[in-house]
Amino acid sequence: MDYLVIMAGGSGTRLWPMSRKSRPKQFQKIIGDKTLLQNMFNYAKLILPTQNIFVMAPISFEQEIRKELPELPSQNFFSEPSAKDNGPAVILASAKLFAKDKEAYVGILWSDHFIKNPGNFKKAFKVAFRAVREFPDYLITIGVKPTSADTELGYIKIAKEVKEYPEGSLYKVAGFKEKPTLAFAKKYLSSWEYLWNTGYKIFSAKMLLSEFRRLYPELEKPVEEIIQAIGSAREEEVIVRNWQSFPRLSIEYLLTDKLSKILVVPADLEWSDIGNWQKLHEVLAYESGHHMVVKGHHIGIDDENCLIYSEEKMIATLGLKDMVIVETSDVIFIAHKQRAHEVKKILEKLKEEGKYFYL
Incomplete structure (x- = not known):
């Protein structure tokens, strides 16, 4: 079977x-x-x-x-x-x-x-x-x-x-x-x-x-x-x-x-x-037909090709290009889209500093 x-x-x-x-x-x-x-x-x-x-x-x-x-x-x-x-x-x-x-x-x-x-x-x-x-x-x-x-x-x-x-x-x-x-x-x-x-x-x-x-x-x-x-x-x-x-x-x-x-x-x-932020941006941009992908609260002027994700706070941006911004209840992550896949380096640093709560 x-x-x-x-x-x-x-x-x-x-x-x-x-x-x-x-x-x-x-x-x-x-x-x-x-x-x-x-x-x-x-x-x-x-x-x-x-x-x-x-x-x-x-x-x-x-x-x-x-x-x-x-x-x-x-x-x-x-x-x-x-x-x-x-x-x-x-x-x-x-x-x-x-x-x-x-x-x-x-x-x-x-x-x-x-x-x-x-x-x-x-x-x-x-x-x-x-x-x-x-x-x-x-x-x-x-x-x-x-x-x-x-x-x-x-x-x-x-x-x-x-x-x-x-x-x-x-x-x-x-x-x-x-x-x-x-x-x-x-x-x-x-x-x-x-x-x-x-x-x-x-x-x-x-x-x-x-x-x-x-x-x-x-x-x-x-x-x-x-x-x-x-x-x-x-x-x-x-x-x-x-x-x-x-x-x-x-x-x-x-x-x-x-x-x-x-x-x-x-x-x-x-x-x-859906392995990293850049890949997620590609999928969501394709789905929406827009290169500015926003989930949550955001106000922006002259931004281009960004992924912005907000759980709670308002995110305000001005003149950003190719960026990933992710806000959760306890962390704000900001990275260039081309380097967002290197986020594991941040996690390793958190482990080194004993900040396991954020993992």
Whole structure:
């Protein structure tokens, strides 16, 4: 059977100070009147029925997720004992679904993405789930044609076409390029061979767990213990006990980069990874048709190409260009738009000075 798992455990630090440890970006109404998580849940419902959609996140987020997604069946929340990047979380979700269904086909989604063309999103996943049945030894991913020379995203290099379906085509993956230099990003933009890597993955749970055991034989026992304990009274205790054995790595570094059998479905999703303030400005400017993007209280004169976000206070500006200004109840963040993605430097400085309250 087919399943979707929405990964909702990210901390969203590059959208600080709006996105905080206690309430990261996936729980924020950044675009429109729904949170990013609610939007992704609605996208997922276009593909599969609600009972086949799961959400994976640290246990500390469970209450917020249940509040935002009242339709989510109680058993469809998968909890991580603690945040360890997304690699172990994908393995744990796969183990849980494999224990439930030995023929499980799993699609991994991310809670902080924005999709302008959900119809094509549905078509791409229809192709991917069909393809993974025909090629069960392969991991299927979904890529989108670049629209800019973005150095903050990963790229997929495609090779020959493998198969054509009514809803789209399937290509062999020649390789991955993670966060290239601007020169290479410009080259990829002008080439038909490169796609943005959305991070969506579709696979047989049996295949993924088998490959994980092959690559990490020292973790075969912990994985097997977890699978055997799923559904029993010991499940939580066994997962917690074995969790520390798993490395803190993204699924790309943990597994995807080490696989040779990968196929990609190119799709026109009008897709955005809302990863930083500059990317959010691009999306909101596109949505509104205006380069001055304002959310909240603002009065300005002769400003150009700015993102201004205010929770409470009136923000008054004069003659600003290419700036990001974010006001929350306890922080005011001001940065040039081209450097706003470096906000992690601010967070590191706050940690150095012991000002953890602001994280």
